[in-house]
Ligand SMILES: Nc1ncnc2c1ncn2[C@@H]1O[C@H](COP(=O)(O)OP(=O)(O)OP(=O)(O)O)[C@@H](O)[C@H]1O
Ligand SMILES: O=P(O)(O)OC[C@H]1O[C@H](OP(=O)(O)OP(=O)(O)O)[C@H](O)[C@@H]1O
């Protein structure tokens with residue numbers, strides 16, 4: 095639909111759901127779900143031409159790949175696992191700071207001599223000789239597993255597809271080892287499994303992802319500018335502090351030098367006269383060093399505040415995506 099709505103796919107359940115709604119709310123994008131909790135469609139309050147669809151995290155990855163959804167929030171693990179050509183199908187716009195999970199290779203703790211991927215070759219050979227069968231890996235990350243094992247030159251194995259409770263597979267005898275996600279490590283420990291020293295396949299977190307295969311007409315691009323504009327403005331504001339001060343009545347404050355030194359901007363220009371108000375925007379980490387330099391140079395009434403949104407003429411998120419859409 096060249097002039098249809100922009101389809102925004104949002105997690106409908108699980109660990110990503112609450113964090114995703116909070117993320118949109120911070121960006122001033124209020125999700126309005128349809129009539130009941132079972133209505134899986136909604137809107138963005140005050141933003142026309144956007145249709146919100148509530149889907150599972152893995153379905154969001156699929157719909158971004160096929161172009162059924164334009165924008166979505168999902169885990170990078172699911173993108174890398176389900177999309178054969180992630181680079182050509184989607185653009186990962188920004189990591190969101192939640193949904194952290196690491197995809198790992200884990201083996202029984204009882205295998206004390208097995209510490210690294212290279213040790214698995216020996217295990218596999220022994221299994222073959224003693225029991226006449228291949229090393230079994232339980233996982234739902236079939237593609238990530240194949241790629242990682244190939245990179246490590248381990249070829250003599252068989253994948254047992256697991257639909258859940260993967261960590262239980264070795265104890266129940268349906269596999270020898272597993273590939274799964276872990277966050278705190280509690281589930282691995284409870285199942286007496288350990289991560290191989292070089293067994294980290296991917297460190298994942300939730301991302302804002304755009305589809306490159308969806309049809310991007312005029313109305314979708316317009317909605318995209320609004321949505322990404324607010325998201326970028328919130329992100330910029332979160333990483334920035336606003337510092338206000340009065341220019342000293344005498345002495346010479348080298349404002350250009352100080353701002354360059356601390357990577358700060360003067361969004362409203364140079365103050366025009368002594369005693370005039372200075373407004374600086376600087377990276378959060380630079381705040382106190384910048385304040386010290388201002389005070390040392392005679393600035394008075396220095397105050398620091400957080401800002402909610404910082405809109406600029408440029409928007410790196412949109413520019414990057416439009417460049418890729420051509
Ligand atoms: N500790 C965790 N356990 C599971 N998923 C996590 C964890 N931490 C972050 N995540 C992220 O959440 C995603 C899974 O989300 P969720 O379980 O809601 O959806 P799903 O996998 O599509 O559904 P289902 O689990 O019912 O198959 C993971 O792929 C990962 O990106
Ligand atoms: O390292 P931990 O903090 O213990 O977390 C990791 C576990 O959490 C998830 O399972 P979940 O409970 O979501 O069930 P699921 O497999 O059905 O998604 C994941 O699949 C792991 O099993």
Ligand SMILES: [Mg+2]
Nearest residue numbers: 107108109151
């Ligand atoms: Mg889950």
